[in-house]
Amino acid sequence: MEVILADYLGFCYGVKRAITIAQENASSDGKACTLGPIIHNPQMVERLRNEGVGTVDELAEMDEGTIIIRSHGVGPKIYAEAKKRGLELVDATCPHVKKAQLSAKALVDDGYSVVIIGEKRHPEVHSIFEWSDGKAAIVETEEEAEALHSCAKLGIVCQTTFSGAKFKQIVSRLLEKSRDIRIQRTICTATDQRQAAALALAAKVDLMLVIGGKNSANTTRLARICEEKCLTYHIETAEELQDEWFDKIEKIGITAGASTPDWIIKEVYKKCQNR
Ligand code: SF4
The missing domain is CATH 3.40.1010.20 (4-hydroxy-3-methylbut-2-enyl diphosphate reductase, catalytic domain)
Incomplete structure (x- = not known):
C-alpha cells in the first residue's frame, strides 16, 4: 500500500510559534495558562497541561501568574484587564492576525466604516472586531455584503483563514458601496x-x-x-x-x-x- x-x-507558522511561546512560559506551579485552548486539538492541549501550561476561559479565573494569548489574538480590553489584575501577559498572537487587527484599527482611526470579511463566530474575527472598537460590520456571505448601506469611506479587512475565492466574490459586492474604498487582503497563505x-x-x-x-x-x-x-x-x-x-x-x-x-x-x- x-x-x-x-x-x-499540519502546524502552520503561527500555531508552531504560539506553542513554542507557551512551552517557554510553562510553570510547574500551575500559574501559566492560555486564554482559551491554545489550538483546536484536545491532544495538544492535554500535552501542554502536562508540561505546565493550563487553560482558562476568562481572566477572572486568575489572580496571579502568566496569561498567554493564543494565535487567534484578543481585543485591546483583554490587555488592559490583564494589566489591572497584575498578570504577566505573554502575547502569542500570530503576526498575520496582528496585522489584520491593526489594519482594522488604522481604518477606523482614519474615519473609514470597516467591514470584516470572515466567520462571525470565529475567535480571530472577534479579536479583529474588538480592535475596530466594536464598530466593524462582519460579513460572511455575498448576500450580507449586498445588504450593507453605502458609505463615504469603506475599509475592508479579512479573517486570515478565509477562502480567497469567497473573499473576492464578497469584495465585488462591496465595490459599489462607496467611492473611497481601502482593501486590506489580510489572508494568510x-x-x-x-x-x-x-x-x-x-x-x-x-x-x-x-x-x-x-x-x-x-x-x-x-x-x-x-x-x-x-x-x-x-x-x-x-x-x-x-x-x-x-x-x-x-x-x-x-x-x-x-x-x-x-x-x-x-x-x-x-x-x-x-x-
Ligand atoms: S494566520 Fe496563518 S500562520 Fe497565522 S495562525 Fe492563522 S493560519 Fe497560522
Whole structure:
C-alpha cells in the first residue's frame, strides 16, 4: 500500500510559534495558562497541561501568574484587564492576525466604516472586531455584503483563514458601496497551501485521511474538500483507523489541519504503512 503525505499539512507558522511561546512560559506551579485552548486539538492541549501550561476561559479565573494569548489574538480590553489584575501577559498572537487587527484599527482611526470579511463566530474575527472598537460590520456571505448601506469611506479587512475565492466574490459586492474604498487582503497563505495540496492529493489516491480536532474549522474544511474527490475519513488520532476502511485500497493520502501536531500525523502515517 502506498501512503502519500500532502505537500503542505499540519502546524502552520503561527500555531508552531504560539506553542513554542507557551512551552517557554510553562510553570510547574500551575500559574501559566492560555486564554482559551491554545489550538483546536484536545491532544495538544492535554500535552501542554502536562508540561505546565493550563487553560482558562476568562481572566477572572486568575489572580496571579502568566496569561498567554493564543494565535487567534484578543481585543485591546483583554490587555488592559490583564494589566489591572497584575498578570504577566505573554502575547502569542500570530503576526498575520496582528496585522489584520491593526489594519482594522488604522481604518477606523482614519474615519473609514470597516467591514470584516470572515466567520462571525470565529475567535480571530472577534479579536479583529474588538480592535475596530466594536464598530466593524462582519460579513460572511455575498448576500450580507449586498445588504450593507453605502458609505463615504469603506475599509475592508479579512479573517486570515478565509477562502480567497469567497473573499473576492464578497469584495465585488462591496465595490459599489462607496467611492473611497481601502482593501486590506489580510489572508494568510498557510490555509490556501493546505487546501490546494489536499485537493491535488485527493485527486490521485483512493482514500484520504484528514487528521485533526473534530472541533477544528480548518480541518473540517479540508475533509469537505477531499470528500469531493475520493473516500475520506476525518480522524483525530491513529486509534480511530478501522481495518475495513482499507479493503481494496491501493493509495492512501494523508493531510492534517493547521492545528494538528506532527506526532499524531507520524503515528497515522506509520500505522498506514504497516498495513
Ligand atoms: S493560519 Fe496563518 S494566520 Fe492563522 S495562525 Fe497560522 S500562520 Fe497565522
